[in-house]
Amino acid sequence: QKEVEQNSGPLSVPEGAIASLNCTYSDRVSQSFFWYRQYSGKSPELIMSIYSNGDKEDGRFTAQLNKASQYVSLLIRDSQPSDSATYLCAVMNSGAGSYQLTFGKGTKLSVIP
């Protein structure tokens, strides 16, 4: 059973602070990792993808991947109230000739003005 684990939160941070979201996964051969942001009542929106060990930065977002530790994280710098959402960690796995995402349960982030 391929599993993705996240702290469910809620995680509350003050506006302007750094929010740190963490995720671990069980399938050692996984190669593709994603963070989706989901606002209440909306569909998941891709905000970061990472495929290699190390850091990947995009604006205020930094994804970090450590395949040896089977760990992926998302840092949000200068957090804004508009960042308040549920963040879903997802891992792409192959099987039966195609690919699928396995999601963590999501971490709810609240940014307090």
Place this chain on the structure above:
Amino acid sequence: DTEVTQTPKHLVMGMTNKKSLKCEQHMGHRAMYWYKQKAKKPPELMFVYSYEKLSINESVPSRFSPECPNSSLLNLHLHALQPEDSALYLCASSQAGVLSGNTIYFGEGSWLTVV
């Protein structure tokens, strides 16, 4: 803006009705997916089509019937649903045959209420 378009955005249907959810993408992707999401839960995979052929069916009840008429379209036919089937249904697409560097993109979803 998502390049995966789903219709309708909202659907209310009775337990004896037959309805369909539709999904279209023009990104040249050859893998398409249906996910179901209940409130406060992550999306759960239902079906995967790869090169217009059904490759994964996650033991979904037969009252849900997927169809992939061509590489751009994906339908989900609904019949004799139960109230517990009420959820957000998400269509997604990605490249097929590629794992490294691949990304799955979601549509905006169809909210289904079964009464």
